[in-house]
Amino acid sequence: MRQKSAVNVSLPMNPTFDDHLENDELLKGLRQSESQAFDILLARFEAPLYRFFFYAHGRHDRAEDECGETFAQLVHLFPKMRGEPESLRSFVFGVARNVQRRGWRSRSEAQLDADELAKVPTPGPSTFESVVHREQVEQALTLINQCNDPERQVLLLRFVEELKLEEISVALEIPLNTVKSILHRSCARLRQQMQANETSHGSRDK
Amino acid sequence: MNLDGRNLPDDPQQADADHIADVLRPLRELGPPRSTQEGNAARIAVELSRMKPGRRIRDRSWWQKRVTVPLPVAAMVMFALVILSFLQMWNSGNRGHIGMAATQENRPSAANLPSPVAPEISKPNSGFVACEPVFYQEHTVIAGLGTIRSIQYYKCESEQQ
Numbered sequence: 001m002r003q004k005s006a007v008n009v010s011l012p013m014n015p016t017f018d019d020h021l022e023n024d025e026l027l028k029g030l031r032q033s034e035s036q037a038f039d040i041l042l043a044r045f046e047a048p049l050y051r052f053f054f055y056a057h058g059r060h061d062r063a064e065d066e067c068g069e070t071f072a073q074l075v076h077l078f079p080k081m082r083g084e085p086e087s088l089r090s091f092v093f094g095v096a097r098n099v100q101r102r103g104w105r106s107r108s109e110a111q112l113d114a115d116e117l118a119k120v121p122t123p124g125p126s127t128f129e130s131v132v133h134r135e136q137v138e139q140a141l142t143l144i145n146q147c148n149d150p151e152r153q154v155l156l157l158r159f160v161e162e163l164k165l166e167e168i169s170v171a172l173e174i175p176l177n178t179v180k181s182i183l184h185r186s187c188a189r190l191r192q193q194m195q196a197n198e199t200s201h202g203s204r205d206k
Numbered sequence: 207m208n209l210d211g212r213n214l215p216d217d218p219q220q221a222d223a224d225h226i227a228d229v230l231r232p233l234r235e236l237g238p239p240r241s242t243q244e245g246n247a248a249r250i251a252v253e254l255s256r257m258k259p260g261r262r263i264r265d266r267s268w269w270q271k272r273v274t275v276p277l278p279v280a281a282m283v284m285f286a287l288v289i290l291s292f293l294q295m296w297n298s299g300n301r302g303h304i305g306m307a308a309t310q311e312n313r314p315s316a317a318n319l320p321s322p323v324a325p326e327i328s329k330p331n332s333g334f335v336a337c338e339p340v341f342y343q344e345h346t347v348i349a350g351l352g353t354i355r356s357i358q359y360y361k362c363e364s365e366q367q
Contacts, residue, residue, distance in 0.1 A: 033257050038250045046246055050238035064242045068249040075253035136232040143229055159227040160234050187222040194229070 023085035030078040038075065045092050048161045052096055055144060055156055066103065070096045089163060093171035097153070143190055151186045154179055297346070297355060337362035 029037025049070055053063035073095050081091060144152055150172055157163045157171065165183075169176040238246070339360045346355035 033254055035251070035254055038254065039247075042243075042246060042250065046243060047237040050242060051233065051236050054236065055233065060239075064238075064245060067238065067242060068245050071246050072249050072253045075250055075257060079257075136229075140230050140233050143226070144233070155226070155230065156233070159223075159230040183223065187226050190226055191222040194225075 023088050027078075027081075027085045027088055030074075031081065033075065033079060038071075041074070041092075042071070049092070049096050051160060052093065052153075052156060053100060055160075056100060056149070056152070062103075066096070066099050070099045073099065087167075087170065090167040090170035093157065093161075093163070093167070094173070097172055143194070146190065146193065147186060150174060151182055154182045155186060158183060293348075293354065337364045339363075 026037055026040055030041060046067070049067050050063055053066040054060065057063070070092075074092065077095060083091060144155070147155060153172055154168055154174075157168045158165070163171070165176060165179050168174070169179045172179070174182075340363050342357075342359050342361055344355075344357040345353050347353050
């Protein structure tokens, strides 16, 4: 749900606040609904959340809406949040996962491709438009497309957002051992597929 | 990258994880476009402005705070107050004749006499009629509610009576 607003917005492009605020101070500010704390939250989590949503379905407009919805929910949920400052990332991604799950039924099975990524509006030239990156990106997207949730979510959170296994476990509400087994299984499977693809490409080239 | 935080270079699972991490690394370069950033900041600003009245209530001093009372309790208290005030008004207007179950006029014993200062007794030879102060106590009682009015007074009773 997109919400248009006439509120003046100052983007945290040149933040005057301490961007390296510790998690406990940040969490204190977020619990007290301080706008500066939310500026920091935006700076830290905007890109990871956008990626989390975008790579789930490959649609920019939808990822944008889900991102906004997640931040809106976070504003109301932080005052009630119980937990240590270390659980901030898992809390944020947990809320994102719930937002994503709510739209699960209406989701069409969109597949990611590099063309769709190139359509994402950016201020400058898109990273994905560069020829050097395009091959790598296509390979990564092919890899992600071969996975279903929660496998895809676990892989993205682990290798793209660099969350700890415990954080992934909390965020996705999956037991830690299950997260480990998903990672081991999917890594082994994807590696085998990549090797098989390489050999088939190699034999074709010959 | 380590799969579960361990550094095991010879572990085949670890090698798989490292390879997958390398392949997925370019996906980190995607960031939200400017329109998304503006939308997110606006959304947060709107939600924060909605939150502020709640915060003000929480920060109020104790005399400004409110408590919630169940509606039946509030209604009963209101009803009781209305009845009591009505009875009080009626009582003062009609000298307690309404709903009066009994009016007692009793003459207490000397031991129970309260301390109020008795009026001076006129001297017999001063030309005034000599009288004796008598203590009276009147109670208006409503059955079920108890005493709703009590009057104590001295009355001068002449010896001739």
